[in-house]
Amino acid sequence: MTTAKRDTYTPESLLSVAVQVFNERGYDGTSMEHLSRAAGISKSSIYHHVAGKEELLRRAVSRALDGLFGILDEEHARVGRAVERLEYVVRRMVEVLTAELPYVTLLLRVRGNTATERWALERRREFDHRVAELLKAAAADGDVRGDVEVRLATRLVFGMINSIVEWYRPDGRGMGEREVADAVVQLVFSGLHRSR
Amino acid sequence: MTTAKRDTYTPESLLSVAVQVFNERGYDGTSMEHLSRAAGISKSSIYHHVAGKEELLRRAVSRALDGLFGILDEEHARVGRAVERLEYVVRRMVEVLTAELPYVTLLLRVRGNTATERWALERRREFDHRVAELLKAAAADGDVRGDVEVRLATRLVFGMINSIVEWYRPDGRGMGEREVADAVVQLVFSGLHRSR
DNA sequence: AGAGTAACCGAACGATCGGTCGGGACAAGG
DNA sequence: CCTTGTCCCGACCGATCGTTCGGTTACTCT
Incomplete structure (x- = not known):
């Protein structure tokens, strides 16, 4: 063989x-x-x-970025009403985060000291921008509240999603990936108050 | 003099x-x-x-932790309906985050390699726990949705708030502290969807 | 003027950093 | 048998790490 x-x-x-x-x-x-x-x-x-320490970093963040950008190529992220595409992307982000947890964790902690790190930061910004456009489109459709600035809302939603890497651990039956995704979608779109 | x-x-x-x-x-x-x-x-x-590098770290995270724990001692955080105390704490957290931005930023990035860092992580967990109890009380009052687990919701809300340190810059007239606090409160309690 | 001291410096410490080098163990293929 | 290539090792490289030390300013107080 x-x-x-x-x-x-x-x-x-x-x-x-x-x-x-x-x-x-x-x-x-x-x-x-x-x-x-x-x-x-x-x-x-x-x-x-x-080749060295930095190649390990580059391989790791590449894998994480491939996972995230892959979401945007999926059908549900490209066709349909903006607010529904947004919800799909948010849910898939949680799934990719948990599936590729250590790699995404590393990506989110990069600071920019080397060329590799700066490249990672740049690609992250590009991904954020793509999602921000989605949110902007949803706001233009009137499906999302207009009293919070799009750029600000995007950053806060990203903050909530990305923070998952700080505590989510897949091993012990503490919490399922699906449960986390549902909670994030609920909070992002409807907030903490009792559902309407 | x-x-x-x-x-x-x-x-x-x-x-x-x-x-x-x-x-x-x-x-x-x-x-x-x-x-x-x-x-x-x-x-x-x-x-x-x-005395050295680590003392600088210890002084910095101490200042951040003092600011955060100080919130819990304020009157509006101690008396009143749980959901209103929670909203007050969330708003004050944003204010402390922006006011002591570099110190809180450093605190939130500590990893636990030294004794000082582990102490910082422990105190952070204690603060998180105190806020989680507030959210739990608000849920018991029926003022907060019950279909998302308290522990999970706390972590996600903390994630959103703490992410402010990743992009908020006080200098240029880009965005006011009040505007950020309002947006956070809106998103945390009512979400992205058009207000009811 | 002289003593005391806060603030600072260049040089050097042992330790550790990321990375290199020559070679040994071992299995596969002839 | 011998060669070839993979996988791994201990020893070592120059550079940099956090920290220490002896000493020199320059200001304050008497």
Whole structure:
């Protein structure tokens, strides 16, 4: 067969270990020594699989960004009434966030110290802008309240959704992905008050 | 007079410079060399004013936490109907966030690598818990929807409020503190849909 | 004028940083 | 058997980390 047994590291399997450590200690707070201990191989062996620390970061944020931008290509995000497309995107964002949790977490914590980080920030801004346009269209349709500025509302809604990475943990049967998505959609569109 | 002219650094004025750099580069991504350049004094001179890098972090997060916990001691947060106390706390949180922006920003990005950071995380959790109890009481009064779990709703609302530090900038006349507070209260309690 | 001290500096400390290097263990294919 | 390539290692590189130290200004108080 072409694919032999894999009891050794691939760039991908090493990435999943690295991203976990990055999220625990922060990217800057993580040394290659930390990574080698978590992976169970020596520091120099890591360089057999990846070019360096920054490549691990780039691979991770790329994966997260691909997941997010993929949402916008889906049919329900492209056709239909703006407010319904918006609700679909919000729900799918929660799903992508939880499915690719460690990668998205890392993406959302990037600060911009290196070229890779600045590229990630730029692509994030682009995604935010695309969703803001959706909200703007929904407001123009009259399906969304007009007394809160679109740009401000977008930022607050993103803040709520993105904050999921700070506490959501998929393992223990604490909370389902569907339950979180439902709650977010409820709060974003109807708020805390008793439903009308 | 006792207070002479101050064209030199105090622990407080040095802190405001340090916190700004911490927020730009991240705490771990900031070296004492970075701080010395931003402050305009040599690296060793910093140690004349503060004990070290970690003390700067401790002073900063302490100031942020004092501001937040101070809210809970105010009269409107202690007496009255739970849902109204909750709205008051939410509004005051936005005010404290914007007033002490760099300090709260730093607090919200702490990861837990050192004892100081773990202490900050613990106190944050305590504050979150206090607000969660307020939301729970409002739900028991029937003033807040019951179909979204209290713990989940608290986390999402905190996520929205805390995300303000990611984009709010007080300088240019871009957006007023009052406008942000109004928008947050509107979205948290009534959501995006047209007001009932 | 002289003493005291707050504010600051350059040089250097041991430790750790991300990354390199030459080579060893081992399995596959001839 | 020997070669080839994958996977990994310990030792080491120059650079930078947070911090310390001895010493020099410059201002205040007597």
